[in-house]
Amino acid sequence: MGKSLYETLEVSEGASAEEIKKSYRRLARKYHPDLNKGKEAEEKFKEINAAYEILSDSQKRAQYDRLGDSMFGGQNFGDFARARGGNFDDILSQIFGSGGYGFGGGFGNAFGGGFSGGFSPKMDLDIQVDIQIGFKEAVLGSKRKVQLSHDSFEIKIPAGVKEGEVLRARGRGHQQGGMRGDVLLKVHVLEDGEYTREGDDLIKSFDLPLKIALFGGKMEVQTLYKEVSLKIPPNTKNAQKFRLKELGVKNRKNNGMGDLYLKANVVLPHTDSMSAQCKQVLQEQLP
Numbered sequence: 001m002g003k004s005l006y007e008t009l010e011v012s013e014g015a016s017a018e019e020i021k022k023s024y025r026r027l028a029r030k031y032h033p034d035l036n037k038g039k040e041a042e043e044k045f046k047e048i049n050a051a052y053e054i055l056s057d058s059q060k061r062a063q064y065d066r067l068g069d070s071m072f073g074g075q076n077f078g079d080f081a082r083a084r085g086g087n088f089d090d091i092l093s094q095i096f097g098s099g100g101y102g103f104g105g106g107f108g109n110a111f112g113g114g115f116s117g118g119f120s121p122k123m124d125l126d127i128q129v130d131i132q133i134g135f136k137e138a139v140l141g142s143k144r145k146v147q148l149s150h151d152s153f154e155i156k157i158p159a160g161v162k163e164g165e166v167l168r169a170r171g172r173g174h175q176q177g178g179m180r181g182d183v184l185l186k187v188h189v190l191e192d193g194e195y196t197r198e199g200d201d202l203i204k205s206f207d208l209p210l211k212i213a214l215f216g217g218k219m220e221v222q223t224l225y226k227e228v229s230l231k232i233p234p235n236t237k238n239a240q241k242f243r244l245k246e247l248g249v250k251n252r253k254n255n256g257m258g259d260l261y262l263k264a265n266v267v268l269p270h271t272d273s274m275s276a277q278c279k280q281v282l283q284e285q286l287p
Contacts, residue, residue: 003065028045132189144157146183159250161252166184209269213266223247
């Protein structure tokens with residue numbers, strides 16, 4: 001019995017929830033449409049999200065572990081979904097919701113009977129989607145276009161949004177009669193090579209020439225909000241932090257601002273760039 005969803009996320013069938021999440025985030029970053037513009041990458045990204053939607057849910061995973069790819073008529077999920085137009089979101093809802101469509105040979109056989117056309121009145125009309133956003137988007141806020149199989153819309157990313165937070169797009173879910181569900185977007189924030197976040201505070205390293213570290217001076221440092229002039233006292237040590245108030249992350253509950261901590265990375269000059277006289281003085285005077 002094939003189990004292609006594990007292959008999609010490049011994990012073993014016995015993988016832990018943490019291993020599945022770690023592999024998902026690595027693959028989602030690799031194939032994210034903002035980072036990889038190819039059409040095949042976009043389809044792969046959708047397939048990865050669909051696989052994670054099932055394997056990250058303990059009940060759905062148990063169901064899939066029991067039935068495997070027989071849920072998809074013996075095909076792997078990617079081929080099965082693409083053969084039906086690539087509507088990953090709808091297909092997941094049809095498999096794991098209370099109702100669905102009668103594709104025949106796959107869904108019906110897997111669940112002990114055929115599906116009737118349309119959604120059951122008891123079916124949850126909400127759609128759950130994982131989205132990845134850049135680190136700076138999460139701090140500053142932005143707008144993001146969301147493309148689903150049945151709809152396309154723009155959503156506002158509020159400044160200060162956190163990893164794992166869920167944003168709601170009202171009235172954008174499945175429709176049945178006069179009812180319309182919502183789209184619930186679970187946020188995953190990509191790591192940044194320049195900043196790290198601790199609660200509402202930000203930390204950023206900046207290069208500090210040895211001369212200024214020893215004798216003091218000023219450094220111009222670019223932050224997410226503006227360029228600041230940082231006064232450096234004499235004898236500044238490596239990794240010493242400078243606190244800039246309210247240049248961190250907005251707290252969405254109280255509207256307060258966190259702080260930015262600039263961490264000094266003292267840059268040592270290469271001795272080959274020094275004059276012989278300078279090197280002699282340093283050798284004689286340094287402890």
